[in-house]
Amino acid sequence: MQHNCDHYNGERYPHLHKRKYGGQEADAVIVGLGAAGGVLLYELAKAGFQVVGIEAGPFWDPQSDFASDELHAQSLAWNDTRLSTGSDALQFGANNSGRGVGGGTVHFTGVFYRFHESDFRVRSLDGAGEDWPISYQDLEPHYTKIEQDIKVSGPKEFPWGPFRGPFPYPERNPISGNAEIFRRGCQVLGIRSTVAPLAILSAPFAGRPPCINRGFCNQGCLPNAKFSTLVHHVPKAIALGAEVLSDCLVTRILVDKQGRVTGVEFNHDGKYYEQKAKLVIVSAFAVETPRLLLNSACSQYPQGLANSSGLVGKYLMPHSGHDVYARFDQEIRLYKGTPVLAVSQDFYETDPSRGFIRGFSLHAHGSRPLGMAVKAATNAGIWGRNLREIMLHWNFYARITLVGEVLPEIKNCITLSEEKDEYGLPRAQVHFTYGENDQKLIAYGVQKCKEILEAAGGKDPFVVPDSAHLMGGCRMGKDPNSSVVNEFCQSHDIPNLYICDASVFVTSGAANPTETVMALASRTAEQIVKTRGR
Amino acid sequence: MNSIESLYPDYDVLALQDEWDATTRQIVNQRLGPFEFKLLSTWQQDMLKAIARQLAYEHREEVLTWIAAHVDQKLGSSQGEAERRPGVPPQKELILAGLEALEQWAKAKFFKGFLSIKEEQQLEYLQLLEVGGLPQDGGWSVEKQKELFKKLAGLIISAHYSHPWVWSEIGYGGPAYPRGYVRVELGLTDPWEPKPARLS
Numbered sequence: 001m002q003h004n005c006d007h008y009n010g011e012r013y014p015h016l017h018k019r020k021y022g023g024q025e026a027d028a029v030i031v032g033l034g035a036a037g038g039v040l041l042y043e044l045a046k047a048g049f050q051v052v053g054i055e056a057g058p059f060w061d062p063q064s065d066f067a068s069d070e071l072h073a074q075s076l077a078w079n080d081t082r083l084s085t086g087s088d089a090l091q092f093g094a095n096n097s098g099r100g101v102g103g104g105t106v107h108f109t110g111v112f113y114r115f116h117e118s119d120f121r122v123r124s125l126d127g128a129g130e131d132w133p134i135s136y137q138d139l140e141p142h143y144t145k146i147e148q149d150i151k152v153s154g155p156k157e158f159p160w161g162p163f164r165g166p167f168p169y170p171e172r173n174p175i176s177g178n179a180e181i182f183r184r185g186c187q188v189l190g191i192r193s194t195v196a197p198l199a200i201l202s203a204p205f206a207g208r209p210p211c212i213n214r215g216f217c218n219q220g221c222l223p224n225a226k227f228s229t230l231v232h233h234v235p236k237a238i239a240l241g242a243e244v245l246s247d248c249l250v251t252r253i254l255v256d257k258q259g260r261v262t263g264v265e266f267n268h269d270g271k272y273y274e275q276k277a278k279l280v281i282v283s284a285f286a287v288e289t290p291r292l293l294l295n296s297a298c299s300q301y302p303q304g305l306a307n308s309s310g311l312v313g314k315y316l317m318p319h320s321g322h323d324v325y326a327r328f329d330q331e332i333r334l335y336k337g338t339p340v341l342a343v344s345q346d347f348y349e350t351d352p353s354r355g356f357i358r359g360f361s362l363h364a365h366g367s368r369p370l371g372m373a374v375k376a377a378t379n380a381g382i383w384g385r386n387l388r389e390i391m392l393h394w395n396f397y398a399r400i401t402l403v404g405e406v407l408p409e410i411k412n413c414i415t416l417s418e419e420k421d422e423y424g425l426p427r428a429q430v431h432f433t434y435g436e437n438d439q440k441l442i443a444y445g446v447q448k449c450k451e452i453l454e455a456a457g458g459k460d461p462f463v464v465p466d467s468a469h470l471m472g473g474c475r476m477g478k479d480p481n482s483s484v485v486n487e488f489c490q491s492h493d494i495p496n497l498y499i500c501d502a503s504v505f506v507t508s509g510a511a512n513p514t515e516t517v518m519a520l521a522s523r524t525a526e527q528i529v530k531t532r533g534r
Numbered sequence: 535m536n537s538i539e540s541l542y543p544d545y546d547v548l549a550l551q552d553e554w555d556a557t558t559r560q561i562v563n564q565r566l567g568p569f570e571f572k573l574l575s576t577w578q579q580d581m582l583k584a585i586a587r588q589l590a591y592e593h594r595e596e597v598l599t600w601i602a603a604h605v606d607q608k609l610g611s612s613q614g615e616a617e618r619r620p621g622v623p624p625q626k627e628l629i630l631a632g633l634e635a636l637e638q639w640a641k642a643k644f645f646k647g648f649l650s651i652k653e654e655q656q657l658e659y660l661q662l663l664e665v666g667g668l669p670q671d672g673g674w675s676v677e678k679q680k681e682l683f684k685k686l687a688g689l690i691i692s693a694h695y696s697h698p699w700v701w702s703e704i705g706y707g708g709p710a711y712p713r714g715y716v717r718v719e720l721g722l723t724d725p726w727e728p729k730p731a732r733l734s
Contacts, residue, residue, distance in 0.1 A: 067558040068709030071604075071696040081614035081624070093616030177720035212714025222555065222711045330721065331730065335706055337718040369695040369706055377589065377687040381664065384657070388591035389538055391695070395705045395730075417620065422612075429620060 001065060003058040005268060008243040012059075016268055020243040022275070026050045028528070029264055029277035031250045031292065034103020035514050036501040036521040037283035038229020038237070039146070043525030045240035047533060052243045052275055053234070054266055056284075057100030059246040060230055066220030070370035073219035076100065076107050080427075082287060083417045087433040088467075090318060094218070096470050097285060101246055102230025104285070105514065107218050110200040110226050111340050111363065112152050113511035114143045114519075116161040118349055122407075122507045126350055126357040128437070129408050132506045133478045133487040136162055142519035142526075150227045151205045154197030160345035169202045171195040172211065176337030181328070181398045182364030183342050185456030191448075193344040196363070199227035199514070200338055206232075213337040215366060248273075251423055253280055253296040253305055253497070261305070261497045267423060279528065281498040283521070286316060286470035289503045290414045291428040293474070306474070306484050306491035306499065313414035313473050316432065317508040320404035320442045321468035323365065323375065324449035325397045326458025332398045339366040340401075347448065348510050356440035358405040360510045362449065365401035369394065380464040398458055400449040403468065405510040406438050414473055469513050471505035488527040489520060500524045538591070540703040545728035547701045547708040553726075558709045565697055567596065569603035573610040573626075577649075581633045582690070584649055588657045589687055590694040597697050604693035605629070615685075622681045629689075632682040639668055705730065 004012035008020040016022065027049040030037045041053040060066070060076070067073070078097035084090050098104035117136040122129040140162070146152075147168055154167030172195055175183075179195075186193040200217070201210045211225040224231045238244060245266070252265040254274065263276035282289050290313035294304035304312055342364040350357045373391055376382040382390065390397070412433065416426035434442070450461040477483025480492035489500040502517050509516070551559050571579060582605050583598040592598060609626040622628060636659060640648040648656065662668050664683045666676030694700055701708050705728045707715065717724050 063555075064557060067561050068554065068711050069558055069561050069696070071692055072558075072561050074692075075613075077616070079614040079616050082617050083620045084617040085620055089617070089619065091617055095616075097616075174719045176718045177722075180720045212710075212712075213716070213718050214710045214714045216711075223714075331705075331723075332720070333707070333723075333727075336715045369701065369704060370692050373695045374688055374691045377691045378684050383589050383687060383691065385538065385591045387691070391700075391704050392538060392540060395541075419620075430617075 003247060005247045006243070006245055007059060007238055016245070016273060021050055021052050025263070025276040025278060026052045027277065028279040028281060029054060029275050030281045030283055031264060032056070032103060032282070032284035032288070032501065033101045033229060033234055033244065034098055034283065034285060034501070035105050035229060035517045037103065038105070038233035039518050039521035040281055040283060040500060040525050041242050041244070042233040042237040042240070043522060044528065045237040045242040047529040050241070052245065052277065053237070054245045054248050054250055054264065054275065055101050056249040057247065059101045059244065060106065060220070062220060062222055062224060062231070066222050068214065068216055068219070068222070070219055070368050073107065076220055078288070080421060083419065083427055083429040085429065086412070086431045090430055090432045090467060092287070096318070096468060097287065101234055101244065102228040105228035106220055106230055108514055109217050109340050109512070110198045110338065111343070111512040112147070112197045112199040112515045113361070114161060114163050115509045115511055115516050116348060119507060119509040122358065128357055129507045130475070130477065133476055138487070139516070139519045139523065142522040143515060145522060146515060146518045150199055150232055151201060152197055152199055153202035155194045158194060158197065159192050160348055167197055169205070172198060172200070172202050172338065172341055175341040176364070176366060177332045178334055178366050178398050179337070179342035179364040181332060181456045182400060182452065185452035186344055188455035189451060191344055191346050191452065193342055196340045196343045198338065198340070201225045211338055215335050215337055215339065215368065217339055218371070249423070250292060251425060253282070253292065255296070255298050255300050255305070257300070259300045259494065261494055279496050279498065279532070281500055283501040285501050286473045286503045287414055287428050287430060289499060289501055290473040291416065293499070294416050295425050306493045306497060308493050309481055309484060311475065311482070311484050314410050315408040315472040315475050316412045316414055316430065316470065317406045317408055317472045317505070318432065318467040319469045319508060319510070320402055320406060320434070320438060320445070321466040322402045322442060322446050323399055323464040323466055324446055324453065324461055325399050325464070326450070326453035326461040327393060327396050328398060328458055329396070331395045333395050334367045334372070334397060334399060337366060340364065347445065354444055356437045356444065358407070358437070358441065358510065360402050360404040360441060360445045362445070362452070363401045363403065365399050367399060375464045375466055379466055380462070382462070398453060398456070400452060402442065402445040402449060403510055403512060404438070404441050404445050406508050407435055408472055408507060409435055469502070471502045471508045471513055474499045474503040475506045476504045477506065489524040498524060498528070541730040542703065542705040542728040543731055545702050545705060547706065548698050550708065550726060553713055554709045555711050558711065562698055562709070565600050567599065569599060571603065571606045574602065574606045578630065578633055579606070580649055581636065584656060585660065585686060586690045586694070587653070588660050589690045592694055594699070597694065597699060600697055601690055601693040605689050608689055619677060619681050622678050625685055628682055629685060632686070635672065635674055
């Protein structure tokens, strides 16, 4: 499928010969149009900035690019090879990395959480990790704004954290069989559960329909009921004057003699171009952002950009994302409905009696056949006759997924490898090993999942180890010696270079990160407009 | 309970395809063949089918051929492989060398090729490969063997559970755009969804 690569003023071009801001210095250039980049593009365009968003992947057209098919949907992921090391080497691709306009929001489950107050103060409260330079209150107005902007659906009363509802749109109703089973098991055990807060419409909004329970959130939403920056922020930004370049991979950030950034170099279809800009904002996610900063090393910054602390690429965190399955006497039908429709955060905060710090969220989590079978084979050693027998009964399985906090450790990091990609740039090498606290948390969380499933009538539970999300690698902080950016995602070293995406996270929380990524982007945009507004 | 028979013997997901969007319909129907192999030799295809028989516990030639065709397409693609252990060769090189290595391991022990040994013996080889328990000569470290197994399992199982005949067997409602699912609650099904012919 041929995609256009230049988009502005209601026009689309399959070439770069008619650029809007190509021949001039734009006010800002944003690298990567995912959860953060989409919000920044929109907010800056709205404030009258001449802004260019550059995205490595295509400008997807859901109607022709998405399908109701898991195998086909693998093409929505960032599949460029990363070298993965460590005792718990991470899987990438569809597991956590998006490609194309919308980035990860195209294939995320839509679970939309705020972080809790304690997430920003892990060092103060629990003596581990580090405190963020901001508090929950700093992000609160941005959480509220984002939820209103995209009409998050959720329960009237949310029992955990500082925000107790109501959400802008009513909670999803009905919920799936798998979500009912989860809530039933929780009830038996006295664990509180709710319908999930979701960036998925429960009623029409902005020409988009409510969810039809097709179940393919992770494969790209066809009816556009699920929010993504592809269907929400980016088209609005273009209408406000932004220019979007897709299928254009940024290869280098450009630096002048004074050490300020001047724009970016990018490749489209084998040819190199430059976009000059007063500000460069890198929103390329937890692996590609550090990689681009390191690959942009130059005589002024031989260790890579924004890296005087040596911490670019350090403190990478996933969430532990183990799946627990159990078989029931009745059909559950994991394939039906939005994948996550019921959740619990009863184990979110530190409880010293558990023997570890921090906590986790639990999700009733649906599945399609490939997602269940492949991870069982590759991550749990379930294959052959055993897998076939399970899958022939898969309609009788329920599943709960853990979203477990992972503590930041400096040894978990992104570095440049010896191996080069097709542009001649060193590939990222990513090292990850769980720490002792992470392991204890997983063991406890998995046991809780088993208990909930068994309380609801499930038998023979089994576990498929997995991880989800990526955070850290360019963490924010007050001290330039121990962090990469300040509280407004501005690099300590280079005042006109911003890094704004999940890589600035200081700790991982135990909640899906997308809403926090978007709230940080909203706060960064507000600060840029305030200090550099036209 | 431990049956390997379908609980939905009369269900055919392909009979619902008029309700699917055109893109999905085209993608799914291509899995029924015919296939054009661009990379793999006949022997390599046969090796992959033999491995898929064990990993997916699948014995239908048509499904096995689709699995081999999927591997052919993936190994011939310029797209990356998401992640790889450092020191382990790229997926295409790893798998093609791995097929050759399985052949040599079988010959060294049984004096015949992998395709000529018994299925139980093939299964045993794959069980050893999964844990890195095959001979390490020729650079086949424990880690490299495990990676080969993981890459093979990922490709084979993802193709297997993308075949519409397998969807039918497991009672998967399948693609549901534009109509979606209306009755999602526990115990409810839309009229067109498969119903189990007997209790599990």
